Amino acid sequence: MAETLKPGSGPLDYGNRWWLKILFVAIFVALYSPIFTLIAFSFNTDKRGVVWRGFTLDNYVKAWNNSALQEALINSLAIAFIATIIATIIGAMTALFLWRFRFPFKPAYEGVMALPIVIPEICMGVSLLLFFINTGMMEWSVGMPWPMNLINIIIAHVAFCFPFVAVVVRSRLVGFNRQLEEASKDLGASEWQTFWNVIVPFMMPGLVAGALLAFTLSLDDFVITFFTSGPETVTFPVKVYSLVRRGVSPEINAASTVLIVITVIATVIAMKLQAPQKSGEG
């Protein structure tokens, strides 16, 4: 008669061990309690935001009516929007190029392309700042009408966002059945028709996921934006930072909550679209 295993002592029953459960809860609390506190206090009636006094939505109204915050939010959205479009196009082209062609030093190129993902943001911020100063773009952009005065930030955001798009799209392309492309040509389609009718629809989930990723990265970027923004151009995270220095107000909590919600929604959609799909096997 074989010994029966106690519940939780099986090799893969980690979830049933009490100390693992405690560890799990502890990590969860450490990670998310600050965020939930922030969200909770955005509904607080207390002006200084230290003690809970009652529920209100006033903070959201006040944050919405704060013209400086509003301007910063519009800037952020505009930058994220434009940078996402450009980064998605460049990223998709990079991914296609790496997927389609063989050329000397390809692994090296792939590594260099992904460098902005791993380079410390502070270094990228400094290098981009130096670049914009030396090319005179820092001064030049100040006098431009909106949204051209954001051009430095947009360029900086494209630079660090497009590798993410490229990586996501490239991993999608790995699952592409080359026979689909051949079938399209065999049926009379030209190279260009094949690209738009077969390859682009296949890439679409990757493109959307990459774009949403780029959007969230751009929207909440602080370090690089801080370095590359001019005196007149303020983005939402930078504005929040400057407000916090004068003391935390529930208004900032409310504004931050909005940013969290936007980011989480975009990320969830991106993850959904990246989930493995059967559709590529044809």
Next chain:
Amino acid sequence: MAESIVSLRNVTKTFAGGIKAVDDVSFDIAQNEFFALLGPSGCGKTTLLRMISGLETPTSGRIVIGGEDMALTPPNKRPTNMVFQSYAVFPHMTVADNVAYGLKVTGVPAEETRRRVGEALDMVKLTHLAARKPDQMSGGQRQRVALARALVKRPKVLLLDEPLSALDAKLRDEMRLELTRLQENVGITFIIVTHDQDEALSMASRIAVMDRGAVQQIATPSELYEQPASRFVADFIGKVNLINAEVVSSTAKKLVCDAKGLGKVELPHEGKAAGGTIAIAVRPEKLKISEAQPKAAKAIKAEGKVRDVAYYGDTSHVVVRCNDDLELSVNVQNDSRSGGSGVERGQKVWIHWAPEDTLVLTE
């Protein structure tokens, strides 16, 4: 033979690294033929098919389809269409859109497209699934989509790359019948690539057997089975008992040889006189098995012990060991309900067959 629709002249394909996938292949395929390229994996049959479709370019040689040299014609301009091994049905399009694709991209008017798509779906009996997406369909249905999508273009030649290999056994038999019927109905030349001899024998009107990039023999299925040109073909098509033999004497009509483990045998022989080492071959179903020594004087005989009996329902495969050099497989029809093959393992039996059922293979 009718006018040829596809002709290959000295077609050779060398891949990077110097591997010759197809080596100096020349043959003609007639209008309306159901032609099979048969061979073990890696024999170059798929490469040859891809060269006909234009997806691969020959290193040298000429491919003529419908009287036109195809050297400079890209795949999208050729009068051929292909059914891919993976079917390659476009996953993001409905069945109807898949079938319409080839007409849309070449600018066929919408009205005509609709009509032809309807006809094509009808032909493969998929009309009721026109609005479905491929991921909601079975492998057999997807294959029909791929077929309709190719046939709707009305190609001069339809190319099929291992079309049945991904289907389960029952569906395969059904599809095999359907393909032959379809080919008769549409009157288009079919070229099919397969590694499965049953598929080739049962469907094709002519078969080219390929090995290591070269064509070994082109013949009708029955010729291929009964008169294989070489040891490779005899061995590849069906089961065969191959026996090495030394030629003792040979005339234009008769050949006497010393077969390994069998002794001197006299065989009818046509054509050139042969010499040296040859192989004689006999199919398992041509062998007779009996307990007593057979009386027929002219028959080739051997005595042995039954080593193995495998029961397959309609037939039994019996392996008889005659001596250290000779082991023969015999197919016995189980035509009475009581007996099965009527022999048991370890039993002593006689085997005999008619000399004219023996193949002489000089290559």
